[in-house]
Amino acid sequence: MKRFIFGVILLAATIKDIVAMTGLSLGTVSKYLNGHQVKEKNRVLIEESIEKLDFNVNLFARGLRTKLSSNIGFIVPSLELTFSTKIVAIIEKILAEHGYTVIICVVTGDSKVDKAKLQNLVYQKVDGLLVIPHANHQFLQQWLEVMVKSIPIIVLDRLFNSSTVQHFVLVDNANAAFKATELLIKAGHRDVGIILGDRGGYTSDERRKGYLQALDHYHVPIKDEYQVYGKYLKAEGYKACEQLLKLPNRPTAIFVTNYDMTLGVLECLNEHILQVYEDISLIAFDLDEISKVIKPNLAIVTQPVEEIGYYTAEEILKSLKGNHANPEIKILECSIQQGASIKEIN
Numbered sequence: 001m002k003r004f005i006f007g008v009i010l011l012a013a014t015i016k017d018i019v020a021m022t023g024l025s026l027g028t029v030s031k032y033l034n035g036h037q038v039k040e041k042n043r044v045l046i047e048e049s050i051e052k053l054d055f056n057v058n059l060f061a062r063g064l065r066t067k068l069s070s071n072i073g074f075i076v077p078s079l080e081l082t083f084s085t086k087i088v089a090i091i092e093k094i095l096a097e098h099g100y101t102v103i104i105c106v107v108t109g110d111s112k113v114d115k116a117k118l119q120n121l122v123y124q125k126v127d128g129l130l131v132i133p134h135a136n137h138q139f140l141q142q143w144l145e146v147m148v149k150s151i152p153i154i155v156l157d158r159l160f161n162s163s164t165v166q167h168f169v170l171v172d173n174a175n176a177a178f179k180a181t182e183l184l185i186k187a188g189h190r191d192v193g194i195i196l197g198d199r200g201g202y203t204s205d206e207r208r209k210g211y212l213q214a215l216d217h218y219h220v221p222i223k224d225e226y227q228v229y230g231k232y233l234k235a236e237g238y239k240a241c242e243q244l245l246k247l248p249n250r251p252t253a254i255f256v257t258n259y260d261m262t263l264g265v266l267e268c269l270n271e272h273i274l275q276v277y278e279d280i281s282l283i284a285f286d287l288d289e290i291s292k293v294i295k296p297n298l299a300i301v302t303q304p305v306e307e308i309g310y311y312t313a314e315e316i317l318k319s320l321k322g323n324h325a326n327p328e329i330k331i332l333e334c335s336i337q338q339g340a341s342i343k344e345i346n
Helices: 015-022 026-033 040-053 059-066 082-097 111-123 138-147 173-186 202-217 234-245 259-271 305-320
Strands: 002-005 008-011 071-076 101-106 128-131 153-156 167-171 192-196 227-229 253-256 281-286 299-302 328-332 335-337
Touching (some): 026 040, 071 082, 071 111, 082 101, 082 305, 111 138, 128 305, 167 305, 173 253, 173 281, 173 299, 173 335, 227 234, 234 253, 253 259
Parallel strands (some): 071 128, 128 153, 192 253, 281 299
Antiparallel strands (some): 002 008, 299 335
């Protein structure tokens, strides 16, 4: 490889140039370039010289020598989901600080398309995998059964039976949904609608379970027409809200089980000139950013996104260093931000 500066051809920098610039031994520089740890002061010197010399480190060659690529695969169901992108952002930042590159792979549940995408991860020689599965994850689950035998894998936000994947990171969805529905019931609401994500998906099933348990516990009639499904997207939230509003006896309160769907619900209510609190009570689920810009402040079940991200990053780093954690199902608790969007009724 050659570099061109003002028409002069310069030979590409070599490892000997780094040795000359840093004053370190060839062995120390070579050790670093091959993916091994060196003293912190030496690392700083080497990285500064790499930048100044525009030295091109051949990461693929390094991977062949060390059998490690410093790549971590992150499988997500969509890049449109706010929850997923928040988690990815937190984990990517932490892993980057430890020298790892995160490769995003969107797996949507279409086995034909997913097969090619997952195969690409194999070509990338990822050292570990983080996975937020799509609701329709049967093909992905089968694929993981093979991959997990050779690299560490952590599955987030879903729980499924597996003979090999044993490290899951979840929130207590059912308990959180119970508490959210309970708030509405205690405020006097008996016509409580719920907007759910993918039908049959683990997260939707768990949140619906908590909703139904709360209704049953407080002897509130369960109405099928008040349970509306869609995908975890803004447009789906809008459509689900319209469906509830068209009912002859529309709900006096709605529990929306996803951040993006909540945006759609708010848009739908605005277009129907309905005010949160005054005309319809609302409690949301996921992230609390929306409460900072919406008046009245929404009651929200908040997922511990930062805790999920930091915990997952720490666990995958432990595994990559050979400190394999014991198989575990980690369940984190959600919190409830009361807000001012729930009206007390007689």
